[in-house]
Amino acid sequence: MADSAGIPEGDAEGARQRQPGVTETTPLRQSIDRYLRYLTIERGLSRNSLQAYERDLERYCEFLAGREVGSPRAITSEHAREFVAWLRAPQSEDGLGLAASSTGRAVSSVRSLHRFFEEEGEIEEDVTRDLRAPKLPSRLPKALTIDEVQRLLDAAGGDEPQQIRNRALLELLYATGARISEAVSLDVDDVIDRDFVRVRGKGDKQRIVPLGSYAQDALNAYLVRVRPLFASKGKGSPRLFLGVRGAPLSRQSVGLILQEIAKNADLQKSVSPHTLRHSFATHLMQGGADVRVVQELLGHASVSTTQIYTKVTQDALREMYATSHPRARG
Incomplete structure (x- = not known):
């Protein structure tokens, strides 16, 4: 790869x-x-x-x-x-x-x-006070199913150094719901006792997000077996995820890596780093997580931003009911 x-x-x-x-x-x-x-x-x-x-x-x-x-x-x-x-x-x-x-x-x-x-007193009156933006269409986040996430992670597996790194990267994105800019900005020291990761979000606000066992194992394999090899070829960057020449991975690099893995997984839909963030939130809500907890994990300033995932869950429940209940349709 x-x-x-x-x-x-x-x-x-x-x-x-x-x-x-x-x-x-x-x-x-x-x-x-x-x-x-x-x-x-x-x-x-x-x-x-x-x-x-x-x-x-x-x-x-x-x-x-x-x-x-x-x-x-x-x-x-x-x-x-x-x-x-x-x-x-x-x-x-x-x-x-x-x-x-x-x-x-x-x-x-x-x-x-x-x-x-x-x-600042530069104008007497705000002439944009009544300015309105065009109404946005109601669009729900596009999330992968749990099975599709598993296929994606399986396609990232392997024993080659880049494959070990890519698996750790994808496991972390799905385990934390981190934005791509947040993931590529992580330092090695941001992994705390293997159990948590310190994420720096918008406005340099920090949040602590737990890591599941799969992400812990994948990160440990990368940190022990691969990162020292990559780091030895670079200039001593503290960044967690490095390329083969020791330079930090960029957002564009991660996007291309993910596209290639999604192609290998034969997923018939567009997959981006943000897709994993949406999947993280959607699967938490479907599993019964409180919206305030999901808000904190995602780093949303307002709970109203997170509440769109409650709509996703309601739609899934409605579809399941319509296809399963004998009296759902006339």
Whole structure:
């Protein structure tokens, strides 16, 4: 199996890709830069979250520059509504053609920016207060069945060093529900007494997640038999998961590894690292776990985010009832 550890991470690009035509020294640009510094220093946003804000606000600044708006006070509610329409308009109509989810995130970024402007006294009134994002379709997380997870893990097995590492990686992702960015950021010291792993989530918030016996055994095999071999070829990285040359695995590397394993497992559906996170949460809920416990394990700031998995469980129960009960259908 080819190792993908040498693929660079997408988020290793420059902090911000400036768009052509955007004036760098306008009062609006300076205010946006102050807001981004505030997000970094005072709110402690992760690099991924910060880059999402940067992309959204770069588009906003580009849009306003095209209308000769160069200061926060010059922005009107009409500008804000036109910006949302521009994001959603097809490219054939000179829009960006963004999906509702991407547009919703941009609206959230812009509203947050204007609240900052108001709190800092840069504007008298928040003109985005009534700005609404497009309604998102109700989409349930796509989870593997328990049997499909087992097939995936079996396909990752083997005695080759990369196979031992890959099995440990997949066992950990499924055992903890960690985001891919969290998994590749784990250090060896984050595995605590083999029983728990310390996960650093969004905003650098830490949570302690237990490891099941299968994940413990797979990690122990990797740490004893493989990681020292990989580490000897690198520069002494503390990261838990390394490539064959000793460099930390990137998110892209893990995605490619998982795709190859899913192909070998002959799974007839798309599988990504986030699929294992959804599967982790769904299987916990189906097993009777309390939603607050699942919230803590996933690192969700709000229980409302976790409650979507209760809907998944209800749908599974409804389907089982409909196919099993003799009086379920007329």
